[in-house]
Amino acid sequence: MATKRPRLTPTPSVWVDAPDNILLRLAAYLPSSGDRIRMSFANKHWSRALRGEGQGRPPQLPLPPPLLPCLIFPSTEAPTFFCPIDLMSYPLPLPRAVRNARICGSTEGGWLVLALDARHAHALYNIYSGNRITLPRGLRITEVKIDLPLVLRAATLSYSPSYSPRGRGGYMIGAIALVGRRRCPAFWQEGLENWITPDPEDMWTRRRLQDVIYCSGAFNFLTTAESLVTYTPVLKGDNNELSMLRYDYDMVRRQDYADDLLFIGGGHGSMVRYLVPIGGWLHMVVRYIYNDGGTGVLRVFRFELKPPASYGRSFRGTWVPVKEFQGHMLFVGPACSRSIDVAHFHGFEDSTIYFPDDCFFPADTQPAADNRRWYSFVDMGRYSLFDVDSIDEFWPPKDRRPERSDNAPCTWWFH
Template identity: 30%
Template structure:
């Protein structure tokens, strides 16, 4: 068949163009399509293609040690393609990402290489407006003995907010690392947006369990422990020298063994419920993730002889995702619905956060590979059972682990 009988691209009928752009779910790709030629721009001005679904998180992949391509922002809606999306100049050099929040806000620890690994400035930056908000760099100890009061440097490794960071009354809950603590021990802390110093609290809320994740739900901060219990904390009350924290520990019944090694645990809010997602795999592989299990929090009353004795808690496994799209990131996990315009995209979307347990503070005289894993990123589906490492390959980074950019 003579190919010349088909008109050039600029003569495509409007209905064909509308079909093409309607199948493209990414607003950035639609914008690029309008720039193909003058005829396409004119055609798109006449037609009204169906609106795209709300944007999904972008995966920010940091610069790898042996890579000259720089930062990569990978888009799920574009079939894992990359988009131009830039960090402010001040945040591009030695900036460790440790989370994000809605509205393309990114949490960064900007390290000063001239002063060593321990010199860092924690900030929250908006990638649209380039607005910077200060975060704490130290915690104050000990307000009960003024003569011993001292500010200890911290490293923030995960954080969640009670509301948008520019709203009045925004409170942050973070998982932090302190140099004096043993390796692997990471307490949590609270502060108000704009605070440069974290004030101490002394209620018995730390316990002896490592904290896996934190979310904010219905006026409470929920901390997931390594034993899969939940520490529930009300929004704290801030005083001049300390913070009052009221909390309870919800103990969950032990689950059946997962079989494989547990790599991580996450809390996700989905359909008004609190979910726990367990990540399974072999920690010694280059890309260790092999599967996920998804559980829903279930609370029930134990009744004996018609008298309510106690409130029990358990994790009930979800057999099917049922159209859920779960994006996992400590402090910033989000859920979406396939029915809201994302056909065929049900699944669990994960990034390589296995460096979360590696110490940030360490003896500079020790031989320690202080790099971040960046290759175990992808999507897991329950039916068919499959792990698809669909995002671009990326080697280890000396700067930062991957992170979601939340729209």
């Protein structure tokens, strides 16, 4: 009779629960964001350690050098991301529900703002951990106390949910929302059952909101007319109820604004505007998209304040042209533009703007499944303010990016 052999229990690897300082030291030798991302996907412990959220076992080393944002190419079937360090593309494993969602915002720590389906469902999703935070479906108009369904078009966060400072009520989301056929500002904070908008006038305004960013303690909204409106969160009443303090700047038109109106009115193309903080100053990037050739020029303007025109009037604001921004490069996108210090990244130059494609294919293009429109990944590249006559259309390389998406525009992935 054969002797029954005992079952051997595999010895667990010492790397599964390796000390944080060892993992951080290893990660410091991986300059490619693609390599670090794959390392963080190994298990939850490694992911927390690389994001600085681990146990901090002594002796704790400083976090590895920062990573440049990657560019996500969404797809319902095979999403990918592009790493700007090694110029390579990699598969991005995402659950089916996330692949089907439309990404409408992103922030540090690997968080995405998702529009999940046509039934007004939205959520925050973390790429590293898979954590999901459900967001409300409705917008509460505080003055009249009615709720309306909304669709987020672009959303930004005051702080990353991973690094939200304590004692400030947690992070907030400020968004450009579509309610009916009108765009309006919408806000949400942890604990709120609905999105809020502070003033019914915002629901029916004819100003077309184009971008939003959080800067200097306030959510800043930019219109297609280059007006700037800020909303500052404040607590009111005995119950510390959240309210948004609105301020409209009396804008002074920049000198060549009329020329831009002729560019659009003459049928030459369109303009897209992005808000981005650079060195503590709020800036506007204007992108000129020609009908016959795509993006041709990008210009940068700094927001500056002027004294009120008369007693009792608002402070006046104006956009001042900027020829360079020393020490910084820009990664622009709807509600998620960032300025990054070039000193941390060898081979990158300041006064350079990296811009993705965030437009639809023409309306007459054959629709994707479920009658969805296609998003284009064609008009994107790198632009230098020092070489205004040239756009590098081969960033990312054309053989390392798809031409289109069946559900969402490309989005920056901030680590």
